[in-house]
Amino acid sequence: MTVKQPFETVVAEHGAVVRRVCCAVLGQVDADDAWSETFLSALKAYPELPAGANIEAWLVTIAHRKAIDVIRARGRRPVPTGELPESVGAPGTEQDDDLADALDRLPGKQKQAVAYHYLAGLPYADVAAILGGSPDAARRAAADGIATLRRIYPGVATGSSAAGRGAAVTVAARRGEPR
Amino acid sequence: MNANHDLIRDLAWSTDANPGKLAELRARLADGAQRDGILDVAYRVMDSPVGSLLVAATESGLVRVAYASENHDAVLQSLADRISPRILAAPARLDHVARELDEYFDGHRQRFDVPLDWRLSAGFRRTVLHHLPEIGYGHTASYAAVARLAGNPKAFRAVGSACATNPLPVIVPCHRVVRADGAMGGYLGGAEAKRILLTLEAA
Numbered sequence: 073m074t075v076k077q078p079f080e081t082v083v084a085e086h087g088a089v090v091r092r093v094c095c096a097v098l099g100q101v102d103a104d105d106a107w108s109e110t111f112l113s114a115l116k117a118y119p120e121l122p123a124g125a126n127i128e129a130w131l132v133t134i135a136h137r138k139a140i141d142v143i144r145a146r147g148r149r150p151v152p153t154g155e156l157p158e159s160v161g162a163p164g165t166e167q168d169d170d171l172a173d174a175l176d177r178l179p180g181k182q183k184q185a186v187a188y189h190y191l192a193g194l195p196y197a198d199v200a201a202i203l204g205g206s207p208d209a210a211r212r213a214a215a216d217g218i219a220t221l222r223r224i225y226p227g228v229a230t231g232s233s234a235a236g237r238g239a240a241v242t243v244a245a246r247r248g249e250p251r
Numbered sequence: 252m253n254a255n256h257d258l259i260r261d262l263a264w265s266t267d268a269n270p271g272k273l274a275e276l277r278a279r280l281a282d283g284a285q286r287d288g289i290l291d292v293a294y295r296v297m298d299s300p301v302g303s304l305l306v307a308a309t310e311s312g313l314v315r316v317a318y319a320s321e322n323h324d325a326v327l328q329s330l331a332d333r334i335s336p337r338i339l340a341a342p343a344r345l346d347h348v349a350r351e352l353d354e355y356f357d358g359h360r361q362r363f364d365v366p367l368d369w370r371l372s373a374g375f376r377r378t379v380l381h382h383l384p385e386i387g388y389g390h391t392a393s394y395a396a397v398a399r400l401a402g403n404p405k406a407f408r409a410v411g412s413a414c415a416t417n418p419l420p421v422i423v424p425c426h427r428v429v430r431a432d433g434a435m436g437g438y439l440g441g442a443e444a445k446r447i448l449l450t451l452e453a454a
Contacts, residue, residue, distance in 0.1 A: 078338035
């Protein structure tokens, strides 16, 4: 039995993850607009979504397209992306800002693969469907991204990353996705 | 892979939005959906002397009032199935009805003046419900009397089922329909809710 849930339930269940993905791909400043555009588009198309579709993969696919729109719009802006303001909104420490910066500097495909696989918990087949290319290529992009982050993010290398951040339990971990 | 686990946890943390931010985004979504005309059903849940009430409206009017005993999640799912899954908690569309309900429960309002969307009732049941507002505030009528009002004096059982499935309780006053012997009779919101409403109106 596949019924279509009220869209409010979709927002409640997936809103935080989609926001995280938007933030990872675009940074805090543009994440809000991308999130809003994503959910407005999703709400509009929701009645036509086949029952039983993977809602999270569908939402991340929409978010991916909206993020590309934002990145293209940035390219037309006179202000270079490097001068975007520091993260706002997240109660980040200096270390988290470092990590956000490191993420921001990753090549686009790697950043997206890390976000869609590790933050949204999508399997590589779904990530590949979003990014184009093969699941293996998606896996390599995510692995390369994580490897770079580990090199430039000292908190992990020294094992001193902050503990007790219950709210930030990863979706990938929640789903028991093999890593 | 512990190091990866920590890294990903921190990554999630650094990209996390605080709950206030998400609430703000959800409110913005509701506004945008309303503006774009894609909010098929808006709802809010409000406190009242008869427990928490879910009120839901389409673009044409109030479509559903539901008691907590009806299970609000189940009610929302049924609205998704019967009307549209484009449903959001969007309090603004319900401001007017919430205000009138508050006034009613405070004893300051005897009639409701909100547009109603009747699509969840049909046939003779709908005819019955249309006649219920003719039973004035503070009055009651028997099932048989309502059957006569609805033009079918023998149909008092159908009046009972119309009341039991009223999609707009409180606003469409099925609580004013009682048994001919003066006993209160059943109520979709429970006997206690019916007693509270009749006591409020008798004051």
